[in-house]
Amino acid sequence: MVRLLVSTIFCFSLAFAADTPELARARKLYLTADYEGVINQLSPVATKTAADWLLIGQSWFGRTEFKKASDALEKAAAADPGNATVWLWLGRAYGRRAETSSMLSAPGLASKCRQAFEKSVELNPRYREALNDLFDYYIQAPGFLGGGEAKAQALIDKIAALDPAERHFAEARLAESRKEYSRAESQLRRAMELAPTQIGRAIDLAKFLARRGRIAESEAAFTQAEKLNPNDPTLLFERAATYIDGKRNLPAAKALLERYVNSPLTPDNPSREEARRLMGKVGG
Numbered sequence: 001m002v003r004l005l006v007s008t009i010f011c012f013s014l015a016f017a018a019d020t021p022e023l024a025r026a027r028k029l030y031l032t033a034d035y036e037g038v039i040n041q042l043s044p045v046a047t048k049t050a051a052d053w054l055l056i057g058q059s060w061f062g063r064t065e066f067k068k069a070s071d072a073l074e075k076a077a078a079a080d081p082g083n084a085t086v087w088l089w090l091g092r093a094y095g096r097r098a099e100t101s102s103m104l105s106a107p108g109l110a111s112k113c114r115q116a117f118e119k120s121v122e123l124n125p126r127y128r129e130a131l132n133d134l135f136d137y138y139i140q141a142p143g144f145l146g147g148g149e150a151k152a153q154a155l156i157d158k159i160a161a162l163d164p165a166e167r168h169f170a171e172a173r174l175a176e177s178r179k180e181y182s183r184a185e186s187q188l189r190r191a192m193e194l195a196p197t198q199i200g201r202a203i204d205l206a207k208f209l210a211r212r213g214r215i216a217e218s219e220a221a222f223t224q225a226e227k228l229n230p231n232d233p234t235l236l237f238e239r240a241a242t243y244i245d246g247k248r249n250l251p252a253a254k255a256l257l258e259r260y261v262n263s264p265l266t267p268d269n270p271s272r273e274e275a276r277r278l279m280g281k282v283g284g
Contacts, residue, residue, distance in 0.1 A: 020045070026055055033265040033272075035059035050080035054089065061093055064273045066100065069093040084124035091116030091133065107145060113137060114146045128162045131155055132170075139173055149174060165195040169204060181212060199228045203238050210242045218242070233269045236260040241278060250282045257282075 019027070022045055029037035038059040042052050057072035070093035076086045091113045098109035114137050120130035135155045141147025152174055160167030172187035188208055192201040206221035222242075225235050236256045243253035257279045261272050 019051075023049075023052060023055070026052075030055055030059060031266060033062060033267055033269070035062040035271070039063075048075070050076045050083065050086065053079060054083075054086055057093065058089055058267070061089065061096070062267065062271045062273075064096075064271060064277075066093050066096040070097060082123060084120045084127050084130060087116045087120035087123065088127070088130045088133065091120065091137075095133075095137070110141060110145045114141065125158065126162060128159075128166070131159050131162070132166065135159065135170055135173070139177055149177060165191045165198065165201065168194065169201075172204075172208070176208070184208065197228065199225050199232050199235060202228070203235060207238065207242055210246055215246075215248075231259075231263070233260055233263045233265055236263065237270050237275060237278075240275075244278055244281050254279060254282045 022041055026038045026041040029035075029041060036059075038055055042048070042056050045052055048056075053072050053076035057069045057076060060066070060069035060072055070090060073086060073090040073093055076083075077090055080086060094109050094113035094116060098106045098113055101109055114134075117130060117134040117137055120127060121134055124130065135152050138147050138152035138155070139149070152170075156167060156170050156174070159170050168187045168191035172184040172191070175181070175184035175187060185205075185208065188201075188205045192205060195201050202221050202225035206218045206225065209215075209218035209221060222235070222239050225232070229235065237260050240253040240256035240260070243249040243256075257275050260275045261279075265272065
């Protein structure tokens with residue numbers, strides 16, 4: 001699904017009994033998506049802990065500065081190599097760098113992404129976010145980079161044990177990659193049935209239907225999501241992104257993104273920088 005990061009878990013995963021005043025203030029800033037504030041708060045700290053480096057790396061990630069994010073997260077991993085959350089975020093930073101790098105450097109970064117996700121799952125086999133991100137990698141990456149449907153399939157039972165609805169989303173992703181579109185749709189609808197109050201489940205279905213060119217049905221699913229919370233920031237962002245991807249409803253997409261960047265955000269939401277990049281595609 002359009003999974004939301006559990007910011008309180010990530011933010012406090014390395015919390016110590018005696019946080020420094022700087023780290024305590026930075027945590028509060030992070031929870032309001034004030035990434036620049038976090039970086040300004042922690043950068044002057046002379047001797048940084050793993051918790052400091054994690055929060056700095058997460059904040060550079062939120063600013064879409066992925067090289068700076070991975071640099072900070074590498075330091076967090078060196079300081080606390082047994083922390084699954086650090087490895088998850090390091091994998092995310094490597095993954096985003098791979099997406100935005102040259103053809104020469106992308107394969108190496110993608111492999112580092114996979115290795116970091118696998119390390120996170122190895123350290124905590126019940127870490128839902130790490131399992132989901134590793135599944136996504138296996139689905140998307142070619143075999144020579146360590147991806148593959150068989151590897152993704154092997155994770156589904158582990159995902160199901162933690163979240164039955166997410167299991168059906170994973171099954172849908174796998175079916176769609178195999179061009180089994182009817183099965184993919186049925187799995188997405190089953191996920192909605194199991195978690196009717198989770199707005200992301202309706203968004204997932206809406207995006208899938210849009211990819212299949214079933215625009216009226218996609219709009220109906222977005223409307224269903226809107227009934228749950230018309231001001232949900234992720235709904236605003238994903239609906240706008242769907243319109244832009246489909247090159248339709250561009251004025252509406254721009255209006256949705258304008259609402260998004262002016263909404264109170266948390267680390268659970270895509271960054272304002274990402275929204276502004278989308279706005280650039282529609283003349284925002």
